[in-house]
Amino acid sequence: MATVDDVRRQFRNPPPEGRPMMRWWWFGPSVTRDELDRELQAMAAAGLGGVEVAFVYPMGPVTAPFGSAELLELVGHAARTARSLGLRFDVTLGSGWSYGGGHIGPEHAARQLHWDRREIGGAAYDVPVVAAWPGDEFVAAFLGDGSSYVEVPVRDRIIHVPAGGQPRQVLIATSRVTGQQVKRAAAGAEGHTLDHYSAAAASEHIRRVAEPLLQAATPELLGSVFCDSLEVYGADWTPGIFDEFVKRRGYELRPRLYELLVDTDGSRQLRIDFGRTLSELYEDNFLKVFQRWAAGHGVPFRIQSYGEPPATMSSYRFADIFEGEGWGWTRIPETRWASSAAGIYGRSVVSAEVWTWVHSPSFRATPLDLQGEAHEHFLSGVNQLIGHGWPYSPSNGPGLGWIFYAAGALDDRNPWWPAATDLFASLHRLSWLLQQGTPVRPVKVYIPASDAYAETGVSEPNNLYRVVRRLIPESIPRTIREAGLDFDLIDDDAVSIVDPADVPLVVVPEGTTTPPETARWLDAVRTSGGTVVTDLATLAEHLPPAPLTPPEDVGVVHRRLDDGDVYFVANTGPEPRALTTDRPMERWTGTSIEVIQTLTLHPYESAVLVGTSQSAEAAQPFEPVEAILGAWSVAFDNDVRPVTIPHRWEDTPELATYSGSAAYRTELHLPDTDGRLFLDFGPGTPVDADSEPYLPPNSYRALITPPVGVAAEIYLNDTRCGSLWAPPYRVDITDAAHAGVNVLRVVVHNTAANALSADQHLLQAAEDVTAEFGHRFDLQHVGHAADYLNSGLLAVPTVIRTS
16 A cells, blocks of 8 residues: 555655666676676665676677576576675576577577569479578468469479469568577577577577576576567568467468468458467467466566567566666657556556667766656656666776677766766655556557558568557657646557546547457447547647646656655756646655745756645745855866866866866855855756767757766765756755855766777777677767767856755
8 A cells, every 4th residue: 555654754765676777788708706796786885776687799708608507607696696785686588689599490590481473474384492591491382463363282392383374473482580690699699589489489498598597596586587679670470370370360371371462452451460460479479488487486577578579568468577668758669668568457667778878879978867868767657777787897907898889888987976876866766656556647549550560561670569659640649748648558458458437538540440349449438438539630639637737848747646646747858947736735855845836847857746735835045145266276186286167177188088086176255154055056058959960869868068077076164965967956065064264175077988088998809809709799989989078167156045
């Protein structure tokens, strides 16, 4: 039972559930016990909640090949160490992605249907069936005029094409191994990706890979076992599909197989039925197999269930923990695919791979970038963050060490790491809060799966989620979210468990094909008093009233507790926004509760609001204090020099590649210490969205140049007053201040991108392992590591106070 009083009491220091975790890349594998212990201790000290071990390509000499006894022993050691530190320990059931490896032969490998189309004349032909590539399997041959076809007989591996009129076409269907290899594979894990429609393939992977990993870690020590996103490209076939199709769809696929390629009057429905069959085979022969196996060991199965093969939103229901990735609170990222399934199928926790492409390249991301993207995930329904990620790197290695090819390097090599504890504590509080109660999402958006199936494999890749995202106009989620409301996606499987009387509004994209069962459910929604909107131009006028009316850039998450409601609101833009509520609200922070009715949300700032019967407190305006700042000095280790503020390190050649910390010092004269005193560095400066043009659209960054580059710890008279990494860049100095002369010290930490820009060791390591192990990765954007950096103390602080 989650009551407002219970949640309020625990919010300041919540239980461990919800602490951010990290994907922990083990390169090679090449890991040692001592370094594993050191890195786990660093994670625990920073307030992280656990790790998800991922085995990837080498970055140096391989000491424990994937699957070896040496590696399994190290997995067990890491699991035991994590437990001793109070950390959750999860394991990816394979190397790289998607599942596969050297144990997967042609009989278990991912397959696709290949078509050979030939124009022929009127003569008869006897065409031998030849396997052009190992693993090729003949499926069927058809003869026709370009629009209508009949199957051609095959005897003794000879296709017998009879004589006839001309011109004619022969279509030959062959099942081929896709050839796709495991992406980013560790040494010893190379090989084909497995057939996700085959229970035998899943069982073989469990026997050869998953079971040894699970036993090495010890089931009792595991938080979950994990499957990354589905990226089995072109896999649209599996042996036995003819029998499965007739069993599931009620008619024979074989004589009409050519309609997957040729448009006919019935081809659209056949393609829908074929796609649906693939989705069901993925559910029955992959998801259910892994979930049952994991459950037999008492371990939850966690998965990012989207991509190829064509997983539906409801496919998630056959797993234990639903996970997404991708940010964009007014759009439909994969995160929304997962959180919708969690909302409909009653999972209280939904996780996300977060910071996947954050402010590329590695080490470029700031704490503000991490906070801003995390808020985007919270707004999309997530309440457990799995950071992407923490690269294992030997402490005694040259240069910066090892990094993942495309992601933030989010570990204690970042100079701003002293701010990490406060950052992760803030994200922990919010994650835990958003796990309480149930989500309030009054709008359902129908997934046009039939239309997506009709297109996959013909004009689109075999990725149901991606096609659906294109078929649902972006105006639908944007209109709902900007109105202060939230939504769940709903599909043809989910309607069977959602009471139409509980659905006030369903949005169906115009022209959508709905199966008969879904059409009847939509009629029941109308009969129960709900609304079905198909004219998107009228969507806004059909939306129910929102409990909060947010300004531009501000998103709202509404959670219902047993005796009240709680709201998470976040400013996702670089400008301050004012939110006014129609009644007083408690605003909860990590340290206090205040009653407000008008709230200023600074750039990328969030707030937790709860309704109250108390009267709003009068806002306390800030007033300037006539404080006097003395001359400034800066110390880089023992090198102390006078300095003028603003001071940007990149403007000094010898500091341009410096990554680390510097202590700025001055004397601060205060006339008095009345009221509450704050040191204020200013709001920062917004920048254009295209101001770093090399970044891809999915690489999140906060659009602001901060006054402190990029984080700072504030000391007054040697008392630590707090850390700064996000607007409003203001810290309370009241308890440390006294009238007269005070000693102010601002310790500024930048990113490791400066050092990365000059790190030749990393480039050499990438070159060496590519020469030895083949081309398994490209370092992302490292040539831009020095671009657009702003390190140092970039604004003169002022002192302000409230009464």
